[in-house]
Amino acid sequence: MAKIIGGVTTSHIPAIANAMANGLEETPYWKPFFDGYPPVRDWLNEQKPDVIILFYNDHGLEFFIDKKPTFAMGVADEYYNSDEGWGIPTIPPVTGESELSWHIANSLVEDGFDMTICQEMKVDHGLTVPLNLMWPGHNYGHVKVIPVCINCEQHPMPQPKRTLALGQAIGRAVESFDDDLKVVVFGTGGMSHQLDGERAGFINRAFDIECLDKLVSDPESLTKYSNYDLVELGGAQAVELNMLIAMRGALLGEVTELHRNYHAPISNTGSGLMLLENK
Amino acid sequence: MANLLGGIATSHIPAIGVAMDKGLEETPYWKDFFDAYPPVRDWLYTQEPDIAIIFYNDHGLEFFHDRKPTFAIGASELYENADEGWGIAEIPPVTGETELSWHIVNHLIEHDFDITVCQEMKVDHGLTVPLTLMWPGHKYGHIKVIPVAINCERHPMPKPSRCYAFGKAIGDAVRSFSGDQKVVVMGTGGLSHQLDGQRAGYINKPFDLYCMDKIVNEPELLTQFTNYELVEKAGAQGVELNMWLAMRGALENEGSLKELHRSYHLPISNTGAGLQLLATNNAR
Amino acid sequence: MASQGSIPGTIMLDGPMATKGYPLNKMCYSFNNASARDEFRTDEEAYYEKFKLTEEQKQAMRQRDVIGMLEAGGSIYYLAKFAGILGLNVQDVGGLQTGMTTDEFKAFLVKQGEV
Ligand SMILES: [Fe+2]
Numbered sequence: 001m002a003k004i005i006g007g008v009t010t011s012h013i014p015a016i017a018n019a020m021a022n023g024l025e026e027t028p029y030w031k032p033f034f035d036g037y038p039p040v041r042d043w044l045n046e047q048k049p050d051v052i053i054l055f056y057n058d059h060g061l062e063f064f065i066d067k068k069p070t071f072a073m074g075v076a077d078e079y080y081n082s083d084e085g086w087g088i089p090t091i092p093p094v095t096g097e098s099e100l101s102w103h104i105a106n107s108l109v110e111d112g113f114d115m116t117i118c119q120e121m122k123v124d125h126g127l128t129v130p131l132n133l134m135w136p137g138h139n140y141g142h143v144k145v146i147p148v149c150i151n152c153e154q155h156p157m158p159q160p161k162r163t164l165a166l167g168q169a170i171g172r173a174v175e176s177f178d179d180d181l182k183v184v185v186f187g188t189g190g191m192s193h194q195l196d197g198e199r200a201g202f203i204n205r206a207f208d209i210e211c212l213d214k215l216v217s218d219p220e221s222l223t224k225y226s227n228y229d230l231v232e233l234g235g236a237q238a239v240e241l242n243m244l245i246a247m248r249g250a251l252l253g254e255v256t257e258l259h260r261n262y263h264a265p266i267s268n269t270g271s272g273l274m275l276l277e278n279k
Numbered sequence: 280m281a282n283l284l285g286g287i288a289t290s291h292i293p294a295i296g297v298a299m300d301k302g303l304e305e306t307p308y309w310k311d312f313f314d315a316y317p318p319v320r321d322w323l324y325t326q327e328p329d330i331a332i333i334f335y336n337d338h339g340l341e342f343f344h345d346r347k348p349t350f351a352i353g354a355s356e357l358y359e360n361a362d363e364g365w366g367i368a369e370i371p372p373v374t375g376e377t378e379l380s381w382h383i384v385n386h387l388i389e390h391d392f393d394i395t396v397c398q399e400m401k402v403d404h405g406l407t408v409p410l411t412l413m414w415p416g417h418k419y420g421h422i423k424v425i426p427v428a429i430n431c432e433r434h435p436m437p438k439p440s441r442c443y444a445f446g447k448a449i450g451d452a453v454r455s456f457s458g459d460q461k462v463v464v465m466g467t468g469g470l471s472h473q474l475d476g477q478r479a480g481y482i483n484k485p486f487d488l489y490c491m492d493k494i495v496n497e498p499e500l501l502t503q504f505t506n507y508e509l510v511e512k513a514g515a516q517g518v519e520l521n522m523w524l525a526m527r528g529a530l531e532n533e534g535s536l537k538e539l540h541r542s543y544h545l546p547i548s549n550t551g552a553g554l555q556l557l558a559t560n561n562a563r
Numbered sequence: 564m565a566s567q568g569s570i571p572g573t574i575m576l577d578g579p580m581a582t583k584g585y586p587l588n589k590m591c592y593s594f595n596n597a598s599a600r601d602e603f604r605t606d607e608e609a610y611y612e613k614f615k616l617t618e619e620q621k622q623a624m625r626q627r628d629v630i631g632m633l634e635a636g637g638s639i640y641y642l643a644k645f646a647g648i649l650g651l652n653v654q655d656v657g658g659l660q661t662g663m664t665t666d667e668f669k670a671f672l673v674k675q676g677e678v
């Protein structure tokens with residue numbers, strides 16, 4: 001039986017990739033951010049998960065608004081990164097896993113989730129930055145990744161209650177898979193930030209901390225927010241919280257917080273790193 | 280509020296498009312099939328709908344397995360047809376609209392349907408053949424079309440009950456739209472057929488007749504099937520019944536329906552071809 | 564889901580089959596473009612290579628073995644685009660799969676209306 005052993009929340013902003021490519025981890029600006037990561041890396045290296053289910057949003061590499069899915073998931077054995085147009089380095093291919101992926105896809109469609117199912121897809125910084133953060137030097141080839149992409153770019157977007165339900169359905173699907181696999185779920189992006197408009201630069205530290213607390217102890221309470229509320233409280237791109245909420249939905253057992261590091265600002269965002277154990 | 284006038288279910292097989300291009304409507308093979316259409320065309324002509332919401336499936340023109348939506352909906356002012364690879368003639372562009380389309384999209388997301396939203400999409404014979412059947416000579420430019428594609432090509436596919444609920448949500452969205460447009464819904468495809476495997480050519484006439492009978496007042500007898508059961512009873516492509524069920528779902532909250540037309544003819548190409556017209560009380 | 568039982572003469576194009584069939588279906592999807600069809604006609608073997616078909620898929624293609632293509636993960640919707648290159652319609656393809664001539668296959672279709 002496959003088992004979800006834990007969940008991780010992390011930022012996925014491209015500036016992180018540039019900082020790592022340029023070796024800036026120890027500079028004053030970056031140090032408080034990168035210092036948060038070794039405990040999570042150590043845990044991953046100890047636990048040795050076979051599969052990472054990674055919730056992210058595509059920022060216009062694979063999906064354009066001509067055909068924009070609400071929820072898309074990969075079922076391929078390999079995924080490629082590529083040029084995103086504004087200078088983040090391309091990273092090596094990501095290993096996929098088609099068997100568990102199809103099992104999840106079947107289960108989700110059966111449960112009334114209308115997935116867009118991708119046998120070939122390019123993955124952007126939303127997915128690659130977190131992988132490189134966890135396994136620096138692009139040493140993530142051994143871990144199999146299942147990308148799950150949530151629309152956070154164009155309204156209407158799925159609401160927190162729907163993304164929590166998606167996470168829960170994925171959690172049930174994984175637990176009904178026969179093979180013995182250790183699975184960790186990543187919720188990436190956020191937290192509060194706004195890139196566009198006169199309100200650009202908006203960050204709400206108190207709201208971010210409250211969200212992290214609720215993610216641990218009472219994720220249902222976050223479903224009281226609409227996406228409009230999230231934009232109001234956390235800025236236009238704070239809807240990326242939906243990825244963190246989906247991750248938490250997939251943890252169906254008893255959840256314990258093992259590590260947390262909140263730091264703001266990183267680029268224009270509040271960055272929330274958290275490691276949750278699922279028993 | 281916008282008004283739903285009724286629903287039409289029709290075959291969408293490409294051979295029909297080819298037959299119309301070649302003017303074969305009166306030949307012995309085709310005559311019985313085409314003779315069924317004038318009453319439905321007349322009804323459309325009298326009712327003057329502004330918008331047609333068309334449930335169809337894409338057979339590999341716009342969508343490939345690289346990223347295959349369960350449900351996709353268009354929100355564009357224009358839809359182009361294109362070369363499908365095996366020789367059906369391309370037809371002139373289809374007129375779209377964006378206001379009701381986006382209203383439906385918002386309603387669907389709000390009600391937990393995880394659609395793919397398309398601001399540009401090519402539409403294949405699944406959508407163009409029914410339009411040409413209803414308005415021969417490609418005279419469909421006046422009607423605004425909202426294309427809704429349902430995955431019927433690769434498992435897992437949405438369940439019949441999910442397709443029905445999807446249609447129902449679209450019907451509710453139409454009724455909650457502030458405009459006063461007149462809308463028809465079309466469920467296209469089917470009925471029983473199987474193109475692939477040693478079982479190719481399989482048609483199940485009694486089952487097709489059962490579906491056409493039950494869809495009028497007892498659709499719940501059809502939505503309880505699984506897709507596996509549909510394949511078993513109606514052939515590998517018999518799952519196209521899901522588009523009929525979505526159409527019927529859209530009429531769910533319209534009260535009593537009048538069945539104004541029903542006909543069935545086989546074989547048309549490899550299929551049992553059904554035509555059915557269900558009118559609501561909004562129709563004249 | 565596609566996994567319950569099996570229906571004789573029917574291959575469910577489910578996830579694992581679609582994974583296996585991906586290169587073949589991708590090649591056939593390309594036939595929506597006239598230039599791709601020409602490129603295929605000019606050098607079939609090179610075209611198989613371009614889409615990295617498996618040996619099983621190449622063999623089925625070379626032999627025009629429709630059942631073999633389905634067993635190799637082919638989807639009838641994309642194979643239909645290949646059939647177009649060969650000038651075959653769905654009755655011809657039906658005959659090829661069932662071991663009938665096209666006329667026998669057409670008669671078989673008609674017969675199912677007589678119930
Ligand atoms: Fe992002």
Ligand SMILES: [Fe+2]
Nearest residue numbers: 336405468519
């Ligand atoms: Fe079809």
